[in-house]
Amino acid sequence: xxxxxxxxxxxxxxxxxxxxxxAPARSLVTLPATPTELTGPVFGDRAVGPLxxxxxxxxxxxxxxxxxxxxxxxxxxxxxxxxxSLVEIWQxxxxxxxxxxxxxxxAPLDPNFTGAGRCLTDDQGRFRFITVKPGxxxxxxxxxxxxxxxxxxxxxxxxxxxxxxxxxxxxxxxxFAQDPIFNSVPEAARPLLICRFDxxxxxxxWALAYRFDIxxxxxxxxxxxxxxx
Amino acid sequence: MRTPSQTVGPFFGFALPWPDGPHVxxxxxxxGFWLRxxxxxxxxxxxxxALVETWQADPDGRLDNGFRxxxxxxxxxxxxTDEAGAFALHTVKPGRVADRAGRLQAPHLAVSVFSRxxxxxxxxxxxxxxxxxANAEDPVLATVDxxxxxxLLARPDGxxxxxxxxxxxxxxxxxxxLA
Numbered sequence: 001x002x003x004x005x006x007x008x009x010x011x012x013x014x015x016x017x018x019x020x021x022x023a024p025a026r027s028l029v030t031l032p033a034t035p036t037e038l039t040g041p042v043f044g045d046r047a048v049g050p051l052x053x054x055x056x057x058x059x060x061x062x063x064x065x066x067x068x069x070x071x072x073x074x075x076x077x078x079x080x081x082x083x084x085s086l087v088e089i090w091q092x093x094x095x096x097x098x099x100x101x102x103x104x105x106x107a108p109l110d111p112n113f114t115g116a117g118r119c120l121t122d123d124q125g126r127f128r129f130i131t132v133k134p135g136x137x138x139x140x141x142x143x144x145x146x147x148x149x150x151x152x153x154x155x156x157x158x159x160x161x162x163x164x165x166x167x168x169x170x171x172x173x174x175x176f177a178q179d180p181i182f183n184s185v186p187e188a189a190r191p192l193l194i195c196r197f198d199x200x201x202x203x204x205x206w207a208l209a210y211r212f213d214i215x216x217x218x219x220x221x222x223x224x225x226x227x228x229x
Numbered sequence: 230m231r232t233p234s235q236t237v238g239p240f241f242g243f244a245l246p247w248p249d250g251p252h253v254x255x256x257x258x259x260x261g262f263w264l265r266x267x268x269x270x271x272x273x274x275x276x277x278x279a280l281v282e283t284w285q286a287d288p289d290g291r292l293d294n295g296f297r298x299x300x301x302x303x304x305x306x307x308x309x310t311d312e313a314g315a316f317a318l319h320t321v322k323p324g325r326v327a328d329r330a331g332r333l334q335a336p337h338l339a340v341s342v343f344s345r346x347x348x349x350x351x352x353x354x355x356x357x358x359x360x361x362x363a364n365a366e367d368p369v370l371a372t373v374d375x376x377x378x379x380x381l382l383a384r385p386d387g388x389x390x391x392x393x394x395x396x397x398x399x400x401x402x403x404x405x406x407l408a
Contacts, residue, residue, distance in 0.1 A: 024397055035326055098240040166235045
């Protein structure tokens, strides 16, 4: 059994207005994971193209903005690397605008930036993306609300139990204090959402680097357990 | 410490869906059907910015830890909702899978729902209303309040089944906490 994840936000967090009519009101029913949940889609190399990890090379020209490397390691709750698992990211451009029809923020779109990437973790659970630093952007949650700069992450791990969608933030952002999505997470766990500047992975005269390590909860089926069922 | 969850937000539509994501099985697969439904909020309004994902055994009850990319059964489906909150997945009915205690479960799909406003995914299951005998002995359904079990039943409808997901309010779908 895995202990409840004390780092997750509650489903209902009224300061985040959209949660009020969407968060379930009834108690969740405890489901001891069965083989259905202890397995999951593990994607092969064919799921990812050779340039999918490089968001700066998906168009004819280079996007505007501060070029950055974002890398890290995915581990499970016992500290073991999670190899060969799909990582998806998406983000606003350097001006704080998403390449999405619903985004009405009057900041420029960048014809050389879509803002979506994917890769598979290597045999040590490591991933590496090249992108540009996203801009902050306003939203209508409360008066003069702004989202801190962030990159969305989607991870599959090795089983349905490990599925995680989260957001990565940048160190020292002055917008943290007024952002209900960031602050919905218990205070002690908020630093887990912030990448750290990583001088060692910086590429001289080309790009700064940030490291974001990710820990997935949830059990998965070991070969022993699969044979045991 | 585990990395906390955050909402998928409203702007994933250009990044996460892929064209044949809703096809757990390809068109023309024997036994294939459409599982259709809507995601609704606490006011009964459609949720137009949700992402529904499913994972299931194949018709023989096999659960390979993998995504078969050979043009056949995939196990995994992903579909964003449209402006009416509607999603549709093309799949087959899974076989029965035992739980860890060896008790046979009824045919079911594991479901994750992500959306703006959900700070974490919510997890539910699709069972099938036309499997009453199997459902009656399912060890997970047995833990659910009998008055709420019907929120987990997909109902035969035309060329498939209908399964609405009510995030909140009257007839709120049963959601699970994985342990």
